[in-house]
Amino acid sequence: MKGPHMTGHPRAGLRRGLIELGHLLHNPKELAGHLSNVVIALVIAGYIGDEVPGTRTPMSHLVLAGFAAYLLFQTGLVNLPQMLVTEREEGALLRLRATPGGIPAYLIAKCLLIVATATGTLVLLLAAGALLVDGPLPHGPGDWLTLLWVTALGLLAVVPLGAAIGAVLPNPREALALIMLPTMGLLVTSGIMFPITSLPGPVQQVSALFPLKWTAQGLRAALLPDGARAAEAAGSWELPLVAGVLAAWAVAGFLLAVPLLRRAARRESGSRLSARRRRAAANGAVPAEG
Amino acid sequence: MTARLPAEPVIRARGLTMTYGALDVLHGVDLDLHRGEVLALLGPNGAGKTTTVEILEGFRRRTAGDVRVLGTDPERGGDAWRARIGLVLQSWRDHRRWRVAELLTHFATYYADARDPAELLDLVGLTEQAGRQVDRLSGGQRRRLDVALGIVGRPELLFLDEPTTGFDPEARHEFHLLIEHLATEEGVTVLLTTHDLAEAERLADRIAILVGGRVRAHGTPAELARRAAARAEVRWTADDGTPHRRRTEDPSRLVWELHRDATGPIAGLEVRRPTLEDTYLHMLHRQDEDAEVPAG
Numbered sequence: 220m221k222g223p224h225m226t227g228h229p230r231a232g233l234r235r236g237l238i239e240l241g242h243l244l245h246n247p248k249e250l251a252g253h254l255s256n257v258v259i260a261l262v263i264a265g266y267i268g269d270e271v272p273g274t275r276t277p278m279s280h281l282v283l284a285g286f287a288a289y290l291l292f293q294t295g296l297v298n299l300p301q302m303l304v305t306e307r308e309e310g311a312l313l314r315l316r317a318t319p320g321g322i323p324a325y326l327i328a329k330c331l332l333i334v335a336t337a338t339g340t341l342v343l344l345l346a347a348g349a350l351l352v353d354g355p356l357p358h359g360p361g362d363w364l365t366l367l368w369v370t371a372l373g374l375l376a377v378v379p380l381g382a383a384i385g386a387v388l389p390n391p392r393e394a395l396a397l398i399m400l401p402t403m404g405l406l407v408t409s410g411i412m413f414p415i416t417s418l419p420g421p422v423q424q425v426s427a428l429f430p431l432k433w434t435a436q437g438l439r440a441a442l443l444p445d446g447a448r449a450a451e452a453a454g455s456w457e458l459p460l461v462a463g464v465l466a467a468w469a470v471a472g473f474l475l476a477v478p479l480l481r482r483a484a485r486r487e488s489g490s491r492l493s494a495r496r497r498r499a500a501a502n503g504a505v506p507a508e509g
Numbered sequence: 510m511t512a513r514l515p516a517e518p519v520i521r522a523r524g525l526t527m528t529y530g531a532l533d534v535l536h537g538v539d540l541d542l543h544r545g546e547v548l549a550l551l552g553p554n555g556a557g558k559t560t561t562v563e564i565l566e567g568f569r570r571r572t573a574g575d576v577r578v579l580g581t582d583p584e585r586g587g588d589a590w591r592a593r594i595g596l597v598l599q600s601w602r603d604h605r606r607w608r609v610a611e612l613l614t615h616f617a618t619y620y621a622d623a624r625d626p627a628e629l630l631d632l633v634g635l636t637e638q639a640g641r642q643v644d645r646l647s648g649g650q651r652r653r654l655d656v657a658l659g660i661v662g663r664p665e666l667l668f669l670d671e672p673t674t675g676f677d678p679e680a681r682h683e684f685h686l687l688i689e690h691l692a693t694e695e696g697v698t699v700l701l702t703t704h705d706l707a708e709a710e711r712l713a714d715r716i717a718i719l720v721g722g723r724v725r726a727h728g729t730p731a732e733l734a735r736r737a738a739a740r741a742e743v744r745w746t747a748d749d750g751t752p753h754r755r756r757t758e759d760p761s762r763l764v765w766e767l768h769r770d771a772t773g774p775i776a777g778l779e780v781r782r783p784t785l786e787d788t789y790l791h792m793l794h795r796q797d798e799d800a801e802v803p804a805g
Binding site: 490 | 604
């Protein structure tokens, strides 16, 4: 192996990520898809006027913090797998596999794209929330720091997992169906749109196994005043636990994603690509070729 | 083999075997491809063409056999090896949102000694489409872009998988000129799989016919035609109007005899030399006779 290829990966990957980000920003349809969550969150936050029971915090602040967590969650577990499955099916993964340094560059580009879309939508949600519906912002450097690390860990907890899912799911159509149902279930049970304490105990315990509840709790710690702790299940923000659970998901995701991605890349070949396309044609009730 | 050829072929396979469970796909394929040569791999669907090529490309692990591609076992080929190989597959629909020149320029950055993207666009005739989104290219343009991407890193060996499927005659002709240019002017070694016998005859220095997981015949197109169906067919119409056809090893003699016995010009006289197609069909036919069970 010679020098230029070794240093080539990160640079080719960053360039690739920036180009793909440019494509995203110039694609109104996809951009609208990313912005729709922000708009929905703002509308809901502007509509509800109550306070979180037992506190003097507006309910809208809890909802905005919850949706911020959901944005991170969705980027990693819905957008990323869909992107991976689609690009696998179109042959991008195979082309990069046939290119020296292509797979590392691909992964770097995807990370860049995911981090950019997640933080972009998050910043937009908080800024627009603060400007339009009197939404919450962190108070003081401690809260900003919490926002930063919870965002980073919240993303790390779901991105490797999303990559692992993207590596095993059969095709984009089934992928969406398989991912959306559990995601919606967690959206309802993780204390995103109303205090988690209003849910039955067993439901709380199940949702506590998944990262969304903890990301949301961490973001509430960063965005809501300390008085809002009263509405938490434990009566406190449990930040060490937030960090622990999210880190555990990140590690588990990495352990799962590395072999699965390697396997997915290794299995790519021209004939598998054609076979998948034929199946897709058959599923779409189009006569299969050959 | 002449003395000019380098000691080691670009591709050398001996006893290449592939088994999926109980299914034998390849039983002992031998293949040699020398520098600057164009080899066409022909065969019906299910003959093992794709499996053979994917093993050579390093995308599949073989069950047994000895394989060297550019001096390396494809299963152990790293980035430096990949950089010397170009691929043009028929299933690619990727990078739809990228613009043509943008995509080519990007892929040039992965190679130490890449071609100039602008010159490459000119070579494949896509200069006018440089700013167009890949999604908006016609089928033929898309395939030419695939070729450009396949050769952007100046590969020594180029794999072409049924490259002209769905091309109109003009696009096919343009494509053939491009491949001839690469092979003769730039010395690129090409392994081509195709169903199009005319294409194989036109482009290939040598042809290997793969049937039932074995190379049944290989040689130049002319050699193959001679070997399989050595007899030419002579057709003519007799004086009473009945058509005749006869197979002969020596068509010239038969025509001379016909003229000697005739009273005037012979109506409908036609001499058909065996074609590559005859060879190929003959080969498949023999396979059917050999096989005890129908090929799956």
